Structure formats: structure tokens, C-alpha cells
Amino acid sequence: MQNPPNDGTKQSASRMNGAFPSTPHAPSPESVSAPPSPDTYLREAIEMAVQNVTTGQGGPFAALVVEDDEIIGRGTNVVTTLNDPTAHAEVTAIRRACDAQNDFELTGCTLYATCEPCPMCLGAAYWARLDRVYYAATREDAAAAGFDDDHIYEELTKPPEDRRIPMTQQLGEEAQRPFEAWRDYEERVEY
Ligand code: ZN
DSSP: OOSOOOOSSTHHHHHTTSSOOSOTTOOOHHHHHSOOOHHHHHHHHHHHHHHHHHTTSSSSOEEEEEETTEEEEEEEOOHHHHTOTTOOHHHHHHHHHHHHHTSSOOTTOEEEEEEOOOHHHHHHHHHTTOSEEEEEEOHHHHHHTTOOOHHHHHHHTSOGGGSSSOOOOOOTTGGGHHHHHHHHOTTOOOO
């Protein structure tokens, strides 16, 4: 069925589905007129998060990036399958949305996450310049499930030298060179 005879109608696409002559994905008039609510997107993300766990893909988290009632990026937590500690659901969704948009900013977009973003994902939301974030479970819920990021939030309030991972500053003068190069580079892409 690679090349069904072209009868000039849209029937050919549904015929390629074989057993289902009536297209199962045809939107009803109701679904077209009523835009999805935040709860709708959060429920979809929650379902993705459950599937992520039961299929062994990673942690119990999922996220969606939505622009104008269209999902442009989906992500689940794939830290353990990708061996990538940054592959949280929100970061994954943001990366995919940016890929889809061929842009490094998501202004005008909303992030829906099954859980309150951790400090890294919160930072990613700001860097992506998202308009808004909706989340379902709280940090406290995540901590009760064994995903406690409170210690990272606490680290942010400490001076660098007092943090659990020692942070030492040196070569500050020499490190001005990259900034000077940036200022002098006329073709720089501001972000
Ligand atoms: Zn995160």
C-alpha cells in the first residue's frame, strides 16, 4: 500500500489505515471549538509520566510545552536511560520544543509539568523565556517520593564558598577575555 491509487479525495489517507475506514482521529466540532484547559494538558502529562515509569523509561515526571493550544514539545524524565542527569522532563520538553521551533526562545509558550520544577528546570524555564508554568504535584510530594530537591534550593541561598560542592573563584581578570571577545564579535547572536 505504498502508493494507493490517487482518487483525488482525502479518503486515500484513511484507507491506508486498513481496518478503520472512518478516521479515528477526526476532531468533533466540540473539540475544535473548546480550547484545552490547563487541567487537560496536566492530565496528559500525568498519563505520560505514569507510562514513563511503567515502560521503564525513567522517573515519574513528564512535561509539555504548549503554544496557541498546540503541543510543540513533550518530554519525560529519561535520566537513567540516557545516562544524562540533566534529562529531566521539563528540560527534555523544552529542548524538543526549541528543536521544533528552530529557536532558542519559547516566548509565548506555556510549560505544563507533572511536578513543581526543580532549580535546574526552573532555570531552564527562565532561559527559555517561557510565559507561564503550570504544575501538578508539589516539591513536598516529590520529596515524599524520594526526589528531594530542597537541598539544592537551600544551596542557592548560600555564598558560593559555603556550598556543599566547594566553589572556588580565581583567574577573574584573565576570564574577562571571553566577554571582550563577545563584545567585539559583530556577528554575535544575542540571547
Ligand atoms: Zn528538573
